Amino acid sequence: MTPRNFLAAAVLAALPLSAASAADYPERPVQMIVPWGAGGGTDAVARIMASVMQEDLGVPVNVVNRTGGSGVVGHAAIANAKPDGYTLGLATVEIAMLHWQGLTDLTYQDYDILALVNQDPAGLMVAEDSPFDSAQALLDAVKADPAGTYKASGTAQGGIWHIALAGWMLAEGLEPTQITWVPSQGSASGITDMVAGGVDMVPSSLAEGTAMLDAGRIRALASMSAERQDAFPDVPTLKEAVDSDWTMSVWRGIFAPKGLPEDVKARLTEAVKAAYDSPEYQEFMTGRGLGTIWVPGAEADAFIAASDADFGKVMKAAGLAGDD
Amino acid sequence: MSVYFDALSLVMQPQVLLVIFLAAAFGMFVGAIPGLTATMATALLVPLTFFMDPLPAIAAIVTATGMAIFAGDIAGGLLRMPGTPASAAYVEDAYRMTRSGRGAEALGACLFFSVLGGIAGTIVLSLAAPQLAEIALKFSSFEYFWLVLLGLSCAVFVSPGPPVLGLVSLFIGLAAALVGQNNPAGEARMTFGSIELLAGIQLVPAMIGLFALSEVLRYYVRPGGVSRTPPVRGSILRVQLGNLRRYPAQALRGSMLGTAIGALPGAGADIAAWISYAVSKKFSKTPEKFGTGHVEGLVEAGSSNNGAISGAWIPALVFGIPGDSITAIVIGVLYVKGLNPGPTIFLTNPQMIYAVFIVFLIANLMMLPLGWLAIRTAGTLLAVPQRILMPIILVFCITGAFAINNSVAGILIMLAFGVIGFVLEENNIPLAPAILGLVLGPMLEENFVTSMIKADGNLLSFFERPIAAGLGIAAIAVWTVPLILRLLRGARNRNEAT
Numbered sequence: 001m002t003p004r005n006f007l008a009a010a011v012l013a014a015l016p017l018s019a020a021s022a023a024d025y026p027e028r029p030v031q032m033i034v035p036w037g038a039g040g041g042t043d044a045v046a047r048i049m050a051s052v053m054q055e056d057l058g059v060p061v062n063v064v065n066r067t068g069g070s071g072v073v074g075h076a077a078i079a080n081a082k083p084d085g086y087t088l089g090l091a092t093v094e095i096a097m098l099h100w101q102g103l104t105d106l107t108y109q110d111y112d113i114l115a116l117v118n119q120d121p122a123g124l125m126v127a128e129d130s131p132f133d134s135a136q137a138l139l140d141a142v143k144a145d146p147a148g149t150y151k152a153s154g155t156a157q158g159g160i161w162h163i164a165l166a167g168w169m170l171a172e173g174l175e176p177t178q179i180t181w182v183p184s185q186g187s188a189s190g191i192t193d194m195v196a197g198g199v200d201m202v203p204s205s206l207a208e209g210t211a212m213l214d215a216g217r218i219r220a221l222a223s224m225s226a227e228r229q230d231a232f233p234d235v236p237t238l239k240e241a242v243d244s245d246w247t248m249s250v251w252r253g254i255f256a257p258k259g260l261p262e263d264v265k266a267r268l269t270e271a272v273k274a275a276y277d278s279p280e281y282q283e284f285m286t287g288r289g290l291g292t293i294w295v296p297g298a299e300a301d302a303f304i305a306a307s308d309a310d311f312g313k314v315m316k317a318a319g320l321a322g323d324d
Numbered sequence: 325m326s327v328y329f330d331a332l333s334l335v336m337q338p339q340v341l342l343v344i345f346l347a348a349a350f351g352m353f354v355g356a357i358p359g360l361t362a363t364m365a366t367a368l369l370v371p372l373t374f375f376m377d378p379l380p381a382i383a384a385i386v387t388a389t390g391m392a393i394f395a396g397d398i399a400g401g402l403l404r405m406p407g408t409p410a411s412a413a414y415v416e417d418a419y420r421m422t423r424s425g426r427g428a429e430a431l432g433a434c435l436f437f438s439v440l441g442g443i444a445g446t447i448v449l450s451l452a453a454p455q456l457a458e459i460a461l462k463f464s465s466f467e468y469f470w471l472v473l474l475g476l477s478c479a480v481f482v483s484p485g486p487p488v489l490g491l492v493s494l495f496i497g498l499a500a501a502l503v504g505q506n507n508p509a510g511e512a513r514m515t516f517g518s519i520e521l522l523a524g525i526q527l528v529p530a531m532i533g534l535f536a537l538s539e540v541l542r543y544y545v546r547p548g549g550v551s552r553t554p555p556v557r558g559s560i561l562r563v564q565l566g567n568l569r570r571y572p573a574q575a576l577r578g579s580m581l582g583t584a585i586g587a588l589p590g591a592g593a594d595i596a597a598w599i600s601y602a603v604s605k606k607f608s609k610t611p612e613k614f615g616t617g618h619v620e621g622l623v624e625a626g627s628s629n630n631g632a633i634s635g636a637w638i639p640a641l642v643f644g645i646p647g648d649s650i651t652a653i654v655i656g657v658l659y660v661k662g663l664n665p666g667p668t669i670f671l672t673n674p675q676m677i678y679a680v681f682i683v684f685l686i687a688n689l690m691m692l693p694l695g696w697l698a699i700r701t702a703g704t705l706l707a708v709p710q711r712i713l714m715p716i717i718l719v720f721c722i723t724g725a726f727a728i729n730n731s732v733a734g735i736l737i738m739l740a741f742g743v744i745g746f747v748l749e750e751n752n753i754p755l756a757p758a759i760l761g762l763v764l765g766p767m768l769e770e771n772f773v774t775s776m777i778k779a780d781g782n783l784l785s786f787f788e789r790p791i792a793a794g795l796g797i798a799a800i801a802v803w804t805v806p807l808i809l810r811l812l813r814g815a816r817n818r819n820e821a822t
Contacts, residue, residue, distance in 0.1 A: 038366075044656050067523060068733075069519045069522035073520060076519070148780065185770070188645055192461065196467075198464035198465055212643055287661070289659065
């Protein structure tokens, strides 16, 4: 699509919709707050969402990065904004974890959730020269050898992939500290460290290891999801590999401050849905190896409630929850 | 050979060339605004690249980032407001040159040797990317620990004046680096209950405060003390050929070392520029001139800095590992465009890879005329009288500190560090080592702690891996050899005296 065609399409697409929504909303630019830095995965999802949503809404949707405090700053900025539909945010799974750590009182209940738009299950990856050729072999070794023999990395202490691994250990009846966690800045540095011989495994999402998987430097042993992932059809689920029901995933969604007027909420949900269905969004997510899900409104509340409870259980058992 | 022609024909399309030009102008604009970084420029481009073909999309990012990083040097040279931690390595020299009427030469050197380093890095990238990426894969936290320690050691060598004052400054930076929750244990340290401080002391506001605000403060405390800066006049680029003739080894060494360090995903342009500056001073015939407005360090660190930016593409293209925050974004774009990074990209899609290299060269060459124009334009800023210029700089400081994270906390950090910078300079304590401590402190801690966790507390493990052992011995030698030499010399002198 040439830029001119695209522009024409965008204008055409915007016309009937702006006529259809009877209310004045939106009549000025919308701000989308991202609790993480420019250039990261969350930022990328927000920017592609915003650029498609603004065609639909007919006003600019500006992405604003409000970073810091493990995501507290940005998530608080979304919750504390005026619920007029002019401030949205891309909330991430951390909103279900931060309050357990005692870093904030905010929970998912402080938001009007428009929809969840992305979900990526945790995986289990080892280096190409690792002695383990299956999740079962790895689990047997972990059970047989003393605690701390094996090391894993892929995120900060208490981060999502750490909890994924600790939760799996708990589900197997082991101590959550059976595998020593080596904190890292992110899954990319964790995977690099694993290839360099620093750690034994990385339980981050398989998408984050795509290049190294393709290069044959690392192997995927399992996906911590209920079903196999479309992008990785050969990787068994944890259920298939070791008969464990443990699942864990990251998710992201479009949130608004609590108390959005019903018509504005309906209009925004419509815009988010249109953006989600757009080929731009779908291609972008597939291209980056990110999983797409569509979980709107009340379903999203239930989904997050379950996820939130899971985190509470694991984080308390693993000693990663705050004092309160 | 036909692959090269295919690649060339891919690049030589009006659409591609137009995109390169527009992206260059965009990058120059974003980079010249204090507080807006090259990373921000790249992030802003991503939604646009979505509607482009693969090559123009990558060309836009390559060009805009290169340009934005150079444009950050302009504010550094004119207003002492470094755009990146890497350019903080030589900001003092560039600024002092501007103050003594050699602004055109200083900024020209930033430009010319950035271009040179960028081109050298591109050549290395096109010849040896897969091999270098293999080496980068051998680096784990043990190796990075020693590399960061080597980088930190530079603080003592780069600071003018007595080393002990450099150490004082370094420890102030290290202490500030302790703040926040980004430590291996994930514990909030010295945040005093502030949510904003959980993220730690933000680097860009601290840098703007230390260097630029302290200069503004000095002007208002002692209005006569800061004399008017002479306007930027004279040749910008022609004198650089003379500099190249005088310092060819420095330019080459800087480019190569920069590319090599840049290729390590855990290191990057920041460490590269500082190590190169220190190497340059160490081997210089006139080390005493460093930090007083001497172009030699600019030549070497400037080449190194841009070599590192090209180097960061090596692990990104070969293994999809981001070398810095910019390539992290680029990798996402590569995937979306179906150019999945991996060792096979060089086999399956060679004309595309070579086209990307050609874009690198064009982008670097385009920096010369555009950069020249930007220097001329920005140089007129200094024609403004001091009493008007100082409030303008203050406004730049505040907007820059705010823009980096859209938060007021950035302004407060900037103000606090402005006062610290002022006090330090009044006591002849150099500022650069503090920045180094702030940048490298968290990396040093993280690599030390994670290494200790992996090795179950066995300190000897820092020497068990071959590369780590080599780097470790180098780092220890840097500290002990001068001491031993001095002791020996002292002993000999005593013997001769008796």
